[in-house]
Amino acid sequence: MVQAQDIHKSFGDVEVLKGVDLEVSSGEIISIVGASGAGKTTLLQILGTLDKPDRGNILINEQNVSAFKANQLAAFRNKHIGFVFQFHHLLPEFTGIENICIPGFIAGRDPKEVEDKAKELAGFLGLSEVASKKPAQLSGGEQQRLAVARALINQPDIILADEPSGNLDSKNSLELHKLFFTLRDQFQQTFILVTHNEQLADMADRKITIQDGVISQS
Secondary structure: OEEEEEEEEEEOOEEEEEEEEEEEOOOOEEEEEOOOOOOHHHHHHHHOOOOOOOEEEEEEOOEEHHHOOHHHHHHHHHHHEEEEEOOOOOOOOOOHHHHHHHHHHHOOOOHHHHHHHHHHHHHHOOOOOOOOOOHHHOOHHHHHHHHHHHHHOOOOOEEEEEOOOOOOOHHHHHHHHHHHHHHHHHHOOEEEEEOOOHHHHHHOOEEEEEEOOEEEEO
């Protein structure tokens, strides 16, 4: 499903990733842990094609996305990769359903089909009663589930989550953690999670530790 081959990345004189090799199988949930500055988020951004490595290749579904041009990458990312961020990045002027629909509209899908799928996801994630509200009217847990629904709208092969429970209390964090496994079983998605939450990290099928820019255990 996902292969990172000899990934190097520097920012100025600081070498953040120093030859990372990683394989993630379809339907697998892996967590990436490590100290702040170890390179976790940088690796996640490269895996998600949001950034390019200085050296090395990223293969997704056996396609070397590192060689794609910008417009190819944008189209590939929209179709195959979903993102969940710590701070939601919901658009405040739109309702919950409208936020969920946005990636589907960007993909050029039929609006009615996208809206129907958004309502289905809202129901599955327990958001039906609040989906017509705007993000400011929702709780932190509801906002994060909304972000998860948005990540799922195009039925991507892989979901990348960067500190997804970082702004949630312990109860909502646990519910979100369990939700990822339910979604994997229901929709067969692959999840790569960067987290400082040891409970979430330990629930994953596999825990990857990054130390000083390399994978120290897997």
